[in-house]
Amino acid sequence: MKRLRIYLDTSVIGGCLDVEFALESNRLIDDIKQQKIIMLLGELVVNELIDAPSAVQDILKSIPASTIEVINLTEEIIQLRDAYIQAGVVGQKSLNDAGHVATATVARADAIVSWNFKHIVRLDKMKAYNQVNLLNGYGILTIVSPKEVILDESNKD
Secondary structure, eight states, X not given: OOOEEEEEOHHXXXXXXXXXXXXXXXXXXXXXXXXXXXXXXXXXXXXXHTTSOHHHHHHXXXXXXXGEEEEOOOHHHHHHHHHHHHTTSSXXXXXXXXXXXXXXXXXXXXXXXXXXTTTTSSHHHHHHHHHHHHHTTOOOOXXXXXGGOOOOGGGOO
16 A cells, blocks of 8 residues: 655644643654655754754654655745735744645645644635645645544454
C-alpha cells in the first residue's frame, strides 16, 4: 500500500509535549518514524520551530530524514496563500496558517494535520480554503486533526 504523504503543521509537533494533545501527536510522529507515513515538512514549520523550546526542536530532529519530504516556500505557495487572504478565509494576522494550507495544497498532500481549530481545522475554514483551491485549479485538500489519522487496520468492522 502506498504511504500517505501528510503535512504536519507546527502545532502537531509542539502537541507532542502538551498534555491535551500528546497522545495523538506522539502516535502520529511514531507512525512517521515507523515509515507508515511520509511527513511533508514545510519551510514555514522549520522557520516557526527556530524559536521553539529545544525539546520541541528535538522531536523534529528525532524523525529520520528518510521519512521526510521537505517542501520549500515557492512563489506558487505564496500566491495561493495570498489568495486565501484576499478571499477572506483568514486575516493577514493568520498569514502563516494560510501558508501551511497553501504548502500542503501545492505539495498535493493527502492531508494537512493540525491542532489549530481557529484558523485551519474548522468546517467553515475547510470549505473556504477548498473553494479557493478549486478556483485556482487545485484539488480538494483533506484537513484533519491528529485524532482522525488512524492507520490501525485491526479495527475493521
